[in-house]
Amino acid sequence: xxxxxxxxxxxxxxxxxxxxxxxxxxxxxxxxxxxxxxxxxxxxxxxxxxxxxxxxxxxxxxxxxxxxxxxxxxxxxxxxxxxxxxxxxxxxxxxxxxxxxxxxxxxxxxxxxxxxxxxxxxxxxxxxxxxxxxxxxxxxxxxxxxxxxxxxxxxxxxxxxxxxxxxxxxxxxxxxxxxxxxxxxxxxxxxxxxxxxxxxxxxxxxxxxxxxxxxxxxxxxxxxxxxxxxxxxxxxxxxxxxxxxxxxxxxxxxxxxxxxxxx
Numbered sequence: 001x002x003x004x005x006x007x008x009x010x011x012x013x014x015x016x017x018x019x020x021x022x023x024x025x026x027x028x029x030x031x032x033x034x035x036x037x038x039x040x041x042x043x044x045x046x047x048x049x050x051x052x053x054x055x056x057x058x059x060x061x062x063x064x065x066x067x068x069x070x071x072x073x074x075x076x077x078x079x080x081x082x083x084x085x086x087x088x089x090x091x092x093x094x095x096x097x098x099x100x101x102x103x104x105x106x107x108x109x110x111x112x113x114x115x116x117x118x119x120x121x122x123x124x125x126x127x128x129x130x131x132x133x134x135x136x137x138x139x140x141x142x143x144x145x146x147x148x149x150x151x152x153x154x155x156x157x158x159x160x161x162x163x164x165x166x167x168x169x170x171x172x173x174x175x176x177x178x179x180x181x182x183x184x185x186x187x188x189x190x191x192x193x194x195x196x197x198x199x200x201x202x203x204x205x206x207x208x209x210x211x212x213x214x215x216x217x218x219x220x221x222x223x224x225x226x227x228x229x230x231x232x233x234x235x236x237x238x239x240x241x242x243x244x245x246x247x248x249x250x251x252x253x254x255x256x257x258x259x260x261x262x263x
Contacts, residue, residue: 038086
């Protein structure tokens with residue numbers, strides 16, 4: 001595992017390089033701005049990028065990974081024009097290091113955590129969430145993103161702490177490198193339950209939501225966006241502004257994100 005970490009951390013950098021090379025193979029094709037984005041944004045952001053491109057712009061080059069991986073890539077000098085993260089804390093770190101343009105920073109969208117299981121026709125009736133989790137998990141596994149490094153995992157752990165469950169289920173938790181991977185473990189039957197974002201349920205019929213966590217037990221989930229300090233693409237700010245538009249908002253709402261009031 002330790003030997004594989006440098007490769008995992010370099011994946012967004014490698015992906016951007018590959019995508020840029022592919023874009024450059026077409027005659028007279030210039031790639032759009034490079035966007036490093038949290039994995040949970042993929043469905044909505046891909047659709048938004050397609051809408052942007054349909055207006056005559058070059059389609060953005062997007063690399064997805066967990067927010068900590070993306071932030072470290074920017075710290076390491078990876079090519080990037082925009083960061084669309086799932087965590088205010090990591091954006092704070094980059095702002096303190098002057099690696100983003102603070103005047104471009106905004107938090108546009110939010111999300112919610114939900115409890116999921118496989119869609120096998122045996123839906124669990126949710127009454128008390130703590131009791132439901134304990135009854136459903138039994139001796140099996142609970143998939144969440146890694147709480148030590150991934151925002152979605154940190155949020156999930158906070159929910160379990162607030163329900164007085166973390167100490168009870170900690171040994172049954174399977175941490176993953178991003179929230180999409182946690183959903184995947186439930187899909188393939190490697191975990192009985194998972195805690196993921198509500199937006200992760202869009203487009204899949206293999207998993208189902210069996211409960212939403214009350215506001216009282218889950219933290220606010222916000223997706224900050226900013227132009228990277230070293231951004232080179234002339235359309236970086238324009239695409240960032242597009243993501244705040246009514247057209248983009250409609251896309252994100254379809255994908256079960258919430259729109260946050262801009263301060």
